[in-house]
Amino acid sequence: MRSTDTLTRAEIADAIHRRLGLSRAESLAMVEAILQHMVGALTEGENVKISGFGTFLLRDKGERVGRNPKTGVEVPITPRRVMTFRASQMLKDRISDLPG
Template identity: 45%
Template sequence: MNSSNLTRRELAEAIAERLGFSQSNCADIVDCVFDSMKKTLLEGEPIKIVHFGTFSVRSKSPRNGRNPRTGEAITIKKRRTVGFRPSRQLREEINR
């Protein structure tokens, strides 16, 4: 696997290697997982993956900001974004 980014293809290859399924079936599995996650987040529901973390949709209020190129003051509109909170176990492993 590439050390800088983990792609869908690399995930499918890792699953195929570990479980012995065909790469096309594993690619379908990866796509199905991401589609399910996307659908759940679009409905505004959180996704909790035990021993990994929680994905949730967060609402951001409008705020004042500035254009870094011109220095011009602008208002950043309210929006929704996806947040991730790692599990305690994952945080501990990362910080070892």
């Protein structure tokens, strides 16, 4: 049982170590390699889809005018690329079935 509300790289590596019997160093290296591969794909402008889990999507947002909520002054917001995550239906279903 985990002691926090946040799953960490180390905890993922530990789960691989326990389930597959790889050394802790090998397990952590595997986690790092997967994450680096995902980061590399996103950096190259590719979306990352993990079947049964979800998709990391890149989206370009154009320049727009925003407003300071305190003063009401309009300010330009520069164009940028953002990443979003869209959970798969399987993941959504599993989460909605959780108690509480």
